[in-house]
Amino acid sequence: MDSQVNKENTILISPVTRIEGHAKITIDLGPDGKVINAKFHVNEFRGFEKFCEGRYFTEMPSITPRICGICPVSHSVSSAKACEMIMGIKPTYTGDLVRRLIHLGQMISSHALSFFHLSSPDFILGWESDPSLRNIIGIAQKSPELALKGIRLRKFGQEISERITGKKIHIMGIVPGGMGSALTEENRKALLGWIQEATETTQIGIDLIKKYHDQNKEMVNTFAAFPTLYLGTVGPQGELELYDGKLRFIDENGKVLQDQIDPKNYLNYIAERSIDWSYLKYPYYKPYGYGKGFYRVGPLARLNVASKMKTPKAQKEFLNFKAMNNGKPVHGTFFYHYTRLIEMLGSIEEAERILKDPKITSTDVCSAGKHNCNEGIGSSEAPRGTLFHHYNTDNSGKLTGVNLLIATGQNNPAMNQSVLEVAKQYIQGKTPKEGALNRVEAAIRCYDPCLSCSTHAIGSMPMIIEIKDHTGEIVNVLKRG
């Protein structure tokens, strides 16, 4: 990490590493050198919502995967659902099933990347270890077998997409009405051949994080632990649902605030406010208002919200997770990692179930339709949380309005709070140790944010941390990239 200190009193860390996108953190110090405020700034802008206006609505499932190389499937799925609402159609049984499978593949791929490539170096190599090696390269040196397993797990997720659509990223083939192509028997067998290895690797990750929890209870339980509301998608019995379902909000004590909400009514419950120091907005739960209504999405939120998992191995871990706070929501941000791994385990189990469905190789993958009304809303659970696509069209089907409510955006208030909590805990004075700054970054890394999605921005994601004194002057700037 580069660092620069000026005569005043502000620390700037730049760039934030091992996250997807571009950001900086500013940390404000009081007269006594203690942290009094911290902010996570996203300083990119891309404008997807604007330049999609004027396109024909059915193009969107092919355009929107270009927003992100990590979660293109979620964008395409949410987009196709919005189009299906406009057309008044539903996908065929097999089309829906194949979509679910690709979506699970993306969940596996993204979660494997987050845990094994981006976050595990902190646990395995240590917070204070050499930053130049605190990454997948360092893991490859210290534990090549684990590095290989992590790489292969991600490869499995990507191979699901590739074997169905021909592409690993920026997939094409998800269309309004279902899929543009079917899964062949050869590819079905090849994907089934991965299940055992993928399950074993995920279990290794779960054992790793649980061992870390046991050995670092104090740190894990206090790391950016603060109450918020939570939002996730659930099935009819409250089971965790990633592809399609209804919305559930819970409060900080686990009380269900809203349940079985149709995603098309999301604007009744979610509002956004722009802030002057970041391109990322501040969404909130509308009935509680700005501030009190801040909520979290993503793996921790989904498992806090859900009543159960759909598959046995994931359910077993889910019960362990729920027992951590006697069935109440777990607020510790560090537990995003554990919940991410539980979701990955459940995704592999569900992928196996789908691959064994006799109709998965049917070629009846798409239903037909045409422009039928002027508004469509679709949602799905992206790896980082609930994703909404909302389109308005004119009578010819050209888009007149596009609203994309992205998971990372919904976590923005919580990411800021997390940065503040960790900065207060680990930073003292204007020249903090590198390991302390890494912990501040790690608070953001827990959310696995994708800033390219949330601001619809392009580019790599360096991080800057600025530290300011009580007069607002910058006293230290740290950059990494």
Added chain:
Amino acid sequence: MSLNEDKLKNFLVIGIGNPLRCDDGVGPYVADCIEAKSLSGVKVWITQQLFIEDIERMLEFKRIILVDASTGGLPIDFHLVEKTQLQAPSSSHHLSAETFVNLASSIYQKDVSLSLCSIRGSCFDVGDKISPEAQKNAQKAVHLICDSFR
């Protein structure tokens, strides 16, 4: 592309770049030119970026040649990539040729023969046309790469 078919090949040419950013597409352009020659034992891939997961599939080949655009330097720079000190990828979206060689060695315990052919471009605006200068360099690169198969 059949995943099993690749294993029979001796040479892998990977054209890297975005064909919708003018000369950034010179890597895929060269790869297309080489594929059009239907050379025995030569496989061609086109991609916009390298991923760590790609290493495993590339290890099946005797020799790998990456073809990519450069924004400066020599018109054509064709050289063997040496194993150097491990360097961290700047993001999950980017993997350098050197990192690829190092990861192949540290994770798979295999030394790969990987060459990089950088071709200088001059225009990287939005568009699908390759500039005359880059086209000229690309044609030379095609000959150099094909000669190296012998």
